[in-house]
Amino acid sequence: MSFSSFHGNSETVRQIREMLARERFPHGVVLAGPAGSGKYTLATMVARAVNCLDQPTTDGLPDYCGRCSNCLRIAQLEDLESRVAEAVEARDGLKEAEKKETRLFIQTHPDVLVIPPDPPQMMIKVDQVRRVIESIYFRPSEGKERVFIFTDAAFMKEAANSLLKVLEEPPEFATIFLLAENAGELLPTIRSRAL
Numbered sequence: 001m002s003f004s005s006f007h008g009n010s011e012t013v014r015q016i017r018e019m020l021a022r023e024r025f026p027h028g029v030v031l032a033g034p035a036g037s038g039k040y041t042l043a044t045m046v047a048r049a050v051n052c053l054d055q056p057t058t059d060g061l062p063d064y065c066g067r068c069s070n071c072l073r074i075a076q077l078e079d080l081e082s083r084v085a086e087a088v089e090a091r092d093g094l095k096e097a098e099k100k101e102t103r104l105f106i107q108t109h110p111d112v113l114v115i116p117p118d119p120p121q122m123m124i125k126v127d128q129v130r131r132v133i134e135s136i137y138f139r140p141s142e143g144k145e146r147v148f149i150f151t152d153a154a155f156m157k158e159a160a161n162s163l164l165k166v167l168e169e170p171p172e173f174a175t176i177f178l179l180a181e182n183a184g185e186l187l188p189t190i191r192s193r194a195l
């Protein structure tokens with residue numbers, strides 16, 4: 001596995017890898033594109049590249065090895081649908097009171113957190129953003145960068161406002177990905193702060 005296995009917009013991939021080469025990856029990145037365009041896969045590839053323990057260079061740009069412990073664990077995020085289904089099933093098994101307070105997250109590596117829209121409303125909720133805020137200032141434990149991936153642009157209003165606060169002052173070692181089918185879906189303020 002490497003960036004060469006990405007079957008999508010090669011220009012976007014090149015730009016992202018050039019940003020990686022500069023070693024100052026932006027703290028907020030919006031990846032917009034239709035469903036199935038690979039934006040989630042690309043975000044997990046970047047999470048691997050920034051945390052790879054044996055980072056190779058291909059075509060003169062940073063890549064990831066796909067074999068180290070960080071690459072392997074982050075790769076487990078790839079099948080998003082299955083991971084979300086497992087998280088929903090785990091929550092359904094909880095007691096009624098706990099169920100209400102449990103928000104959906106997907107984590108296969110301590111430094112990479114995926115935040116999917118929370119059913120049944122299928123929106124990102126304020127408690128999910130709060131968890132990001134609570135954890136974002138901790139230094140990476142096993143990788144080099146903490147990566148947060150919001151898989152959908154449907155934010156509850158309060159959640160969007162909380163996110164703006166983190167985007168104002170993110171720690172130097174964290175990157176937040178916002179995935180959207182259309183960048184226009186995001187509040188204009190989030191859009192302008194994220195890139």
Ligand SMILES: [Zn+2]
Nearest residue numbers: 052065068071
């Ligand atoms: Zn690796």
